[in-house]
Amino acid sequence: MTKGRAKNLDYDAIGLIVGVLDGWSGKLTWDLLIDAVEKRLRVRYTRQALDKRARIKIAYQITKERLSRITTSESRQKLSALELAAFIQRTNRLEAENIRLRAENEKLLEQFVTWAYNAYLKGLTKEYLNTPLTRVDRETTKMHLREPKNWSQ
Numbered sequence: 001m002t003k004g005r006a007k008n009l010d011y012d013a014i015g016l017i018v019g020v021l022d023g024w025s026g027k028l029t030w031d032l033l034i035d036a037v038e039k040r041l042r043v044r045y046t047r048q049a050l051d052k053r054a055r056i057k058i059a060y061q062i063t064k065e066r067l068s069r070i071t072t073s074e075s076r077q078k079l080s081a082l083e084l085a086a087f088i089q090r091t092n093r094l095e096a097e098n099i100r101l102r103a104e105n106e107k108l109l110e111q112f113v114t115w116a117y118n119a120y121l122k123g124l125t126k127e128y129l130n131t132p133l134t135r136v137d138r139e140t141t142k143m144h145l146r147e148p149k150n151w152s153q
Contacts, residue, residue, distance in 0.1 A: 006043045013041060014055050021059040028067055033060065 009017075020036055021028075030047040038044040050056050119129055 006045050006049070009045065009049065009053055009056075013043075014053055016040060017050065017056050018059040021056070021063045024063050024067070026067075028060070028064055030060075 017033075017037055020040060021033070024033075024036075030050070033050065034045060034047065037050070050060075
């Protein structure tokens with residue numbers, strides 16, 4: 001028994017096919033669309049018959065573009081996820097560094113209090129302790145050249 005020709009596409013059928021395309025997710029090909037239309041309408045149309053209708057053709061192209069953008073944005077999200085992972089790693093490292101620096105600062109403050117107390121016991125004034133260090137002028141340091149020793153003698 002041979003199958004007969006599918007009924008002509010009418011306005012309602014075109015609307016249903018466009019609706020199928022509007023809700024489409026995943027890979028889209030003409031063959032996949034034809035299979036989906038057959039399941040929905042119980043009629044199998046050819047690619048040429050579907051492509052001939054402007055509404056279906058435009059809906060197909062728009063759906064392909066939409067799916068392409070979704071795939072591209074998923075790739076961007078993966079890149080964003082990688083960037084987010086790097087950001088989280090950097091944040092964790094900075095938090096650990098911050099904890100370490102706070103501990104070091106606490107130790108230095110304890111040492112400062114000890115020094116301040118010991119200076120007080122020795123009668124050293126704040127002004128004396130804040131006296132700047134003498135500047136070392138490294139540019140004017142001269143090397144004194146010795147006469148070379150004569151090792152052969």
